[in-house]
Amino acid sequence: MPVEPSDTHLAGPRDDEPADARRFVEETPKDTGHGRSPYERDRARVLHSAAFRRLAAKTQVHVAGTDDFLRTRLTHSLEVAQIAREMGARLGCDPDVVDTAGLAHDLGHPPFGHNGEEALDRLAAGCGGFEGNAQTLRVLTRLEAKVLGPDGVPAGLNLTRASLDAVSKYPWPRRSGQRKFGVYADDRPVFDWLRAGVPDGGVRRCLEAQVMDWSDDVAYSVHDVEDGIHGGYVSLRPLLDDPDERAALCVDVAAVYSGESPADLNEVLVDLLDEPVLARLAAYDGSHRAQVALKATTSVLTGRFVAGVVAATRERFGPGPHRRYAADLVVPRRIRAQCALLKGIAWRYVMRRPDARARYDRQREILTDLVSVLADRAPDALDPVFAPLWRAAGTDVARLRVVVDQVASLTDPAAVAWHDRLVRPGR
Known part of the structure; x- marks a missing residue:
């Protein structure tokens, strides 16, 4: 359940809370008798999120669902988390922080794996492009339904600074000639907050x-x-x-x-x-x-x-x-x-x-058609989560980003089903 706006306010310094454990939107403490650390809460929030569940039907390398033996984004993320937890513990990292990062690192990946990522990057050229890692930050801090800010603006899962920083594989905005980046322009406020105080010019990874x-x-x-x-x-x-x-x-x-x-x-x-x-x-x-x-x-x-x-x-x-x-x-x-x-x-x-090759071409065609038809039929054709965001967007650039968010959120089967319903009805 989302936290009501009255239960949250913008996070500020607190004497009893280290900077790494702070959240962008401060929350009223809960379950104090259970003794869970802020980072254990972060891990639980990712595990219980809809974005994490959707990874079960998103392609890793092989198309999801084609063979019960083969890995999906979900099983891959669980394995990454296990390896990270063990390695981090040996080095002295907080095990829940590295575990959370492993679980969350692929939440922003779209349908059809890296082929889908490349297709959406071209389709999103008008709003700054698309990158799975930047999309992960957007899911964690904006799109996932868990916490609302005092002004009613979604704050995503509202993870701690340490956990968000641990997910930041490419902690910089898009640069000329560089494909990988970790933040879109309109997500800079939360990005700048989580990267506050980073040494060595602010581009070093924790x-x-x-x-x-x-x-x-x-x-x-x-x-x-x-x-x-x-x-x-x-x-x-x-x-x-x-x-x-x-x-x-x-x-x-x-x-x-x-x-x-x-x-x-x-x-x-x-x-x-x-x-x-x-x-x-x-x-x-x-x-x-x-x-x-x-x-x-x-x-x-x-x-x-x-x-x-x-x-x-x-x-x-x-x-x-x-x-x-x-x-x-x-x-x-x-x-x-x-x-x-x-x-x-x-x-x-x-x-x-x-x-x-033929499968990759078909996947790119599906995503291209979906972005086009949803841009034309928004907000009515969007999910209830994304329709209000589209209405609140003040520019065509911002509205395109919402459409891309919608398409990126789909699983592989859902993308095909949406395409059949919206692009090829009755066929």
Whole structure:
């Protein structure tokens, strides 16, 4: 239930509350006898949010719902949160802050994964573009229904400063020539509040955000390969047998995921494929024994990527505890290269497979049609959550942003259903 405006007011300094635990809209304390920390409350708010539930039907790499084994944005987010919580705890971060960041980091992703994100970025050019991380901040601080400010303006989940900062993977506005950014122009007030006091010119990421980001890399590099092998899209045999195929993969990875040269990546790849835990997957047949071997491989790789980073960070900054801006995460060069190569395997053999092009084109067509028809039929065609926001928008730019918010909120099946209803009625 939303907090009534009379129960909230703009947050100001309080003697009994550290700055990291403050909320943009101050709330009347509740459940004081339960002893929950502000960060435990943040985690619960994300878990119980509608945006989090919708991740169950949003594409990770494979289309959501096509195979019960494969991951969705929801299962991916749960795995990122688990990895982040464990890694953060080893370093001395508040475990609930990094857990919250892992759970929340993909709330802003639209239907159809990164393909949908790229499509909406083009469609939203007139209102500053679209970026999943900037949209996540918008969901957390504006769109999700939980708290209202004293003026009745939605404040989203109204998470603490520390948790919002931990979700800020790219803590800067859009820059020329740079695809990734973390805040839209009209969300700057809450962004400036959560980033107040950040050292080193205000663009440094807190340790918790770095832990979440590396946990995200680990999760999708390892798990996307696991899903690809199980689904029959990825076979390691060509990489084991063919030097030219290894070289081609390394060229792809150098172009998309790594600053390493293809030659240096090839050296790391040869060593990686030579490890028994990976080599034995070349004969994967989907049997129970094969699935055990596959799961053992993901466990070994995940453990290596976490332990190696924790050890390197402690070596540079001491045993800790470390949190916020007391340290930076140290990722050894070889571990980063191994992770990039696994990402490249998923990209080359799953996301770029020949039969994917027609599906990607259709997905972009659906989102293009939806933005167009909703812009024409708003506010009547919008959900009750978004229609008042459209009416309150004072410019065409602001109204376009509301339409994009509506489309971005949809799950994959909902986007198709809305398209059938609004664009292709009666067909």
